[in-house]
């Protein structure tokens with residue numbers, strides 16, 4: 638199982654290669670094909686979708702408190718959150734992602750960025766944030782680190798604060814699909830060994846384990862929704878689903894409120 642250092646190195650390779658494509662991997666946008674404006678518009682849309690969902694749930698967020706975007710990449714979502722909160726901190730494991738985020742958001746003083754290569758969030762005190770968001774991140778982190786990060790995301794949340802995160806739950810795969818995935822992983826593994834490509838794996842954590850982890854965090858899961866985030870055609874365009882896809886990864890978005 639890769640260490641956190643190896644995971645960080647893979648993201649660093651991807652960030653140096655083509656940061657925006659590593660974040661939203663639309664095949665048509667490979668080789669620096671993302672238009673920066675479209676990239677940030679996709680972030681705006683995603684945050685608007687999530688905030689509208691929270692309004693429907695009657696969940697209120699105090700926007701006078703800072704927000705946190707865990708696994709911020711180039712700041713696609715940090716920027717959209719900073720426009721709506723007092724400020725937003727984007728945290729990422731990759732120095733190049735952080736440098737890219739700072740450069741692309743230099744005109745946004747409410748965007749703050751922090752590199753974090755730890756298994757925790759020691760740079761932030763308890764109860765710092767009113768809203769914590771994480772999308773397309775935890776599904777790429779080895780399961781052994783997940784309970785630690787989830788606990789930390791809850792720790793830095795203020796009482797009454799809201800945590801929304803997305804995670805792959807399981808994979809609905811036909812025999813053919815499993816075979817294809819095996820071949821693809823083997824090919825990427827070879828490319829990685831020859832130093833030609835970094836391989837980012839998908840990891841799943843089922844809802845029951847997530848519930849068990851958060852049970853000790855003085856926080857309550859108030860809603861869980863299926864999303865299209867693990868759909869290969871996701872491309873930064875978040876939708877809520879009524880049922881699981883019949884094949885492929887099933888993505889869930891959790892809404893958690895820290896006890897007051």
Ligand SMILES: C[S@@+](CC[C@H](N)C(=O)[O-])C[C@H]1O[C@@H](n2cnc3c(N)ncnc32)[C@H](O)[C@@H]1O
Nearest residue numbers: 648660708709710713729730731734772773774
């Ligand atoms: C697919 S990108 C998503 C970026 C951003 N959330 C978005 O949707 O625009 C995943 C990001 O998570 C970061 N990441 C992966 N593991 C991390 C960790 N353990 N701590 C912080 N960031 C991490 C990667 O460097 C990468 O920038």
